[in-house]
Amino acid sequence: MKATGIVRKIDNLGRVVIPKEIRKEMKINNGNTLEIFVDQDDSVILKKYSPVEELDRLEDYIDTLIETTECNVMITDTDKVVAGSKEMERYAKRPVGHGVKQAMENRNTEIIETATEANICEGCNKHDKCELGSVLISPIIKQGDVLGAIILSSENRALGDYESKIAETSSKIFSKQLGL
Incomplete structure (x- = not known):
């Protein structure tokens, strides 16, 4: 201290x-x-x-989202990446980037067709290849307060309505699980 x-x-x-x-x-x-x-x-x-960090069985939620959407998955609170699928472990504890902050501020699910790492996390070396493909960001909102986001990404295909509905439903389930 x-x-x-x-x-x-x-x-x-x-x-x-x-x-x-x-x-x-x-x-x-x-x-x-x-x-x-x-x-x-x-x-x-x-x-x-961070109530998102307090969620029980976060890995089970992530595994279910992977199985359902066939996407990589990250879960954030308002400041940092809290957890993610195996392919996204390198982002753990990194501050959220401007794309995630924007989606949380707008309180809407947003799709970034050709996202870079900087959209998702701060601290990307600008000389590295940091493309994540299509990325979907769905804010987790409870009682009008934004508490975090669910992020889906796919390098192989564009994300659309199906993934949006899954992410939005998951965000609502998360918000019901979060205590405040």
């Missing part, structure tokens, strides 16, 4: 303001949920909470 040198008072309602610099660095936005931990030495620790 590193010290920031910032000190804040708790107000009469028990609130404390997280400084803008820390919120920006940690990508904490209005409406984000924080998990509170108490350490043995009386430290209070705030951690961004």
